[in-house]
Amino acid sequence: MKAVFTLSLCAALAAPAQAQLRLPQLPGMPRLPGIADRVLPQPLPELLSSATQLVDLRLSTVRELLARHRDLVEADPAGEPIRRQELVLVSPSHAALAAAAELGLARLREEAWPELDLREVVLRVPAGLDTAQALARLRAAQPGLQADFNHLYSRSGEVAAAAAAAQRGAQPGPLRVGLVDGGVDRRHAALRHAAGASFGCDGRALPSEHGTAVASLLVGHDRGFAGAASKAELFAADVYCEQPDGGSAEEVVRALAWMARERVAVVNISLVGPQNRLLEQGVAALVKRGHLLVAAVGNDGPAAPPLYPASYAGVVGVTGVSPGRRVLPEAAQGPQVMWSAPGADVAVARSGGGYGIARGTSFAAPLVAGLLAAELRAPDVAAAAAAVDKLATGAVDLGAPGRDPVYGRGLVAEELRVVPEQLQQRQAR
Numbered sequence: 001m002k003a004v005f006t007l008s009l010c011a012a013l014a015a016p017a018q019a020q021l022r023l024p025q026l027p028g029m030p031r032l033p034g035i036a037d038r039v040l041p042q043p044l045p046e047l048l049s050s051a052t053q054l055v056d057l058r059l060s061t062v063r064e065l066l067a068r069h070r071d072l073v074e075a076d077p078a079g080e081p082i083r084r085q086e087l088v089l090v091s092p093s094h095a096a097l098a099a100a101a102e103l104g105l106a107r108l109r110e111e112a113w114p115e116l117d118l119r120e121v122v123l124r125v126p127a128g129l130d131t132a133q134a135l136a137r138l139r140a141a142q143p144g145l146q147a148d149f150n151h152l153y154s155r156s157g158e159v160a161a162a163a164a165a166a167q168r169g170a171q172p173g174p175l176r177v178g179l180v181d182g183g184v185d186r187r188h189a190a191l192r193h194a195a196g197a198s199f200g201c202d203g204r205a206l207p208s209e210h211g212t213a214v215a216s217l218l219v220g221h222d223r224g225f226a227g228a229a230s231k232a233e234l235f236a237a238d239v240y241c242e243q244p245d246g247g248s249a250e251e252v253v254r255a256l257a258w259m260a261r262e263r264v265a266v267v268n269i270s271l272v273g274p275q276n277r278l279l280e281q282g283v284a285a286l287v288k289r290g291h292l293l294v295a296a297v298g299n300d301g302p303a304a305p306p307l308y309p310a311s312y313a314g315v316v317g318v319t320g321v322s323p324g325r326r327v328l329p330e331a332a333q334g335p336q337v338m339w340s341a342p343g344a345d346v347a348v349a350r351s352g353g354g355y356g357i358a359r360g361t362s363f364a365a366p367l368v369a370g371l372l373a374a375e376l377r378a379p380d381v382a383a384a385a386a387a388v389d390k391l392a393t394g395a396v397d398l399g400a401p402g403r404d405p406v407y408g409r410g411l412v413a414e415e416l417r418v419v420p421e422q423l424q425q426r427q428a429r
Contacts, residue, residue, distance in 0.1 A: 146277045181240075198236050256293075272300075295318070321411060328360070340411040
């Protein structure tokens with residue numbers, strides 16, 4: 001995986017942009033085609049000279065997605081990608097459904113998630129009616145209704161002794177960690193040992209580059225390579241299934257409900273997107289039950305609006321830093337940043353075999369999630385708060401004293417970073 005992952009929006013569609021933005025070759029580390037996050041040169045001074053350029057990169061990927069899949073995807077008024085002609089109602093009343101029917105909105109599907117105390121009804125907007133107009137009319141007819149678009153979310157990068165030390169004083173019970181992302185290549189040498197379960201895609205295994213890379217940083221174990229929780233069971237939910245309209249709010253919440261059923265206490269979500277009422281309530285339900293959701297803050301730059309789910313209350317937002325302990329110039333900043341972790345020149349497993357290097361907040365988040373999973377074996381509100389506080393004991397305070405919007409509460413998991421050169425040397429022995 002020779003690529004550097006950053007600034008993502010719809011992984012499968014980033015290839016044309018990658019042809020223009022290349023990373024210099026590293027000896028022995030193959031380039032990874034079709035990476036989830038955009039490929040950026042290193043160093044990045046010209047490309048990342050302004051927040052505007054960072055936002056433009058993300059928007060260009062959105063435009064490409066919309067142009068290639070107009071039959072499946074459209075933009076909301078803010079320009080964010082959504083599933084075409086779909087609206088999502090959160091636990092609607094009979095009166096709300098009647099109002100929707102009067103507007104010509106047909107019931108497309110319905111699903112209940114008792115683990116989250118949530119029920120969704122997805123409506124089809126009829127041809128000839130703009131999706132945004134339909135939502136505005138529905139909200140006007142039912143002011144208290146929780147209704148929204150079906151937004152799409154994008155993928156936004158001695159170890160064993162460190163992991164063992166983190167387990168001291170942890171809760172009893174199986175060591176598990178959850179992953180909401182693309183598919184995982186469980187046949188990879190670093191992942192074939194990992195027990196656990198998979199969810200989504202009707203049981204089909206559809207490995208992705210991004211999902212495999214993040215999974216390796218969570219539970220990977222191979223000669224010369226180890227993830228943050230290399231002995232943990234991996235519960236991986238694929239919310240993309242190789243579909244251009246994959247990664248919807250609906251799919252993410254469905255995955256969270258599965259994590260609740262399996263009682264997976266710590267879940268990594270290296271996905272970013274806009275606010276969404278369905279996703280917000282799904283996240284809040286898990287946090288209320290004592291789960292820890294760890295999310296990448298995103299790579300749209302320090303001046304960009306906050307991205308979600310990292311910016312929702314109770315979520316552990318993670319930013320990335322360089323080997324020199326400087327925040328990545330493309331990383332988001334703000335009160336959502338709780339921790340910093342290595343996010344550049346990080347060795348990761350690549351789908352199909354071998355290793356590569358990754359860059360982006362997507363790859364900092366799983367290092368934090370793995371450490372927290374060792375402390376929180378079962379959902380528990382008090383224990384979750386204690387696990388987060390315990391992480392502070394080994395954190396390196398960077399930036400302004402105390403918690404700040406750039407580095408959060410400090411740098412953790414620095415000792416878990418496996419650099420490509422070390423990996424090559426260890427595997428050559």
